[in-house]
Amino acid sequence: MNKDRIVTLTVPAEPEYIDLVRLTLYGIASKLKFTFEDIEDMKVAVSEACNNAVLHAYGGENGSIEVRFASDAEELSITVKDFGRSFSVERRSESPALHGKSVDEIQSGGLGLYLMQALMDRVEVEHEGGTAVTMTKKRQTTEESA
Amino acid sequence: MATNKIALRTENLEGRTIVHIGGEFDLEAAGDVRAALEPLIERTEAGLTLNLRELKYIDSTGIGILIGVVKARHSRSAAFDVEEVPPHIRKLFDMTGISPFLAKSEPKSSPVGIKGEE
Numbered sequence: 511m512n513k514d515r516i517v518t519l520t521v522p523a524e525p526e527y528i529d530l531v532r533l534t535l536y537g538i539a540s541k542l543k544f545t546f547e548d549i550e551d552m553k554v555a556v557s558e559a560c561n562n563a564v565l566h567a568y569g570g571e572n573g574s575i576e577v578r579f580a581s582d583a584e585e586l587s588i589t590v591k592d593f594g595r596s597f598s599v600e601r602r603s604e605s606p607a608l609h610g611k612s613v614d615e616i617q618s619g620g621l622g623l624y625l626m627q628a629l630m631d632r633v634e635v636e637h638e639g640g641t642a643v644t645m646t647k648k649r650q651t652t653e654e655s656a
Numbered sequence: 657m658a659t660n661k662i663a664l665r666t667e668n669l670e671g672r673t674i675v676h677i678g679g680e681f682d683l684e685a686a687g688d689v690r691a692a693l694e695p696l697i698e699r700t701e702a703g704l705t706l707n708l709r710e711l712k713y714i715d716s717t718g719i720g721i722l723i724g725v726v727k728a729r730h731s732r733s734a735a736f737d738v739e740e741v742p743p744h745i746r747k748l749f750d751m752t753g754i755s756p757f758l759a760k761s762e763p764k765s766s767p768v769g770i771k772g773e774e
Binding site for chain 1: 684727
């Protein structure tokens with residue numbers, strides 16, 4: 511896909527920089543006239559990808575996260591890339607969601623990826639010199655419908 | 657690095673402890689929230705309520721901590737609930753399926769039907 515508008519942000523892979531990614535996302539998505547709800551969805555999804563990079567990519571060493579926002583008329587794609595050891599995004603046969611489970615069965619593992627997939631239209635994961643997660647949200651045409 | 661992005665305030669009211677969590681409950685805030693809640697989890701004589709009226713943001717980090725509190729209070733047979741959940745946070749709770757575990761648990765666990773009788 512050929513997206514012609516690109517903004518790139520690189521931050522240290524540390525928890526206190528993830529809000530900076532959210533702020534940037536908010537700015538870009540507002541400019542593109544995404545709805546409040548879509549922006550909230552993307553904020554969570556993008557943070558989840560950053561959380562994974564912060565927690566798993568560098569094994570306690572210093573590292574960075576590159577976040578690339580690419581948009582065209584139809585959609586916004588956000589790629590969260592680290593340059594650490596690639597971690598396997600856990601896939602399990604059982605759903606990580608808590609629906610229908612008892613208190614003894616519930617646990618938090620896997621909820622991050624689950625939310626990314628639930629909140630975005632597309633999620634792609636690549637492992638090549640680190641992990642790159644690309645999440646895409648389609649732009650809804652909400653205005654001037656009245 | 658100290659931050660005040662997360663706001664925590666505790667009040668005691670009629671036999672329950674209410675913790676107001678405001679701001680952004682994310683990876684950065686996780687340690688602070690956990691430290692604030694840990695001693696309260698052990699106070700089984702008092703109910704524990706989290707008030708989320710001022711909460712602006714949560715993700716799986718925060719939801720994971722809530723799951724931990726649900727399990728800890730359940731294993732101690734101690735009351736726990738979450739109140740005043742803003743709509744965009746309620747959406748995430750519903751999506752992950754944690755919502756029913758955050759509702760007020762009645763002391764005697766009678767299954768509550770919406771309709772009293774068929």
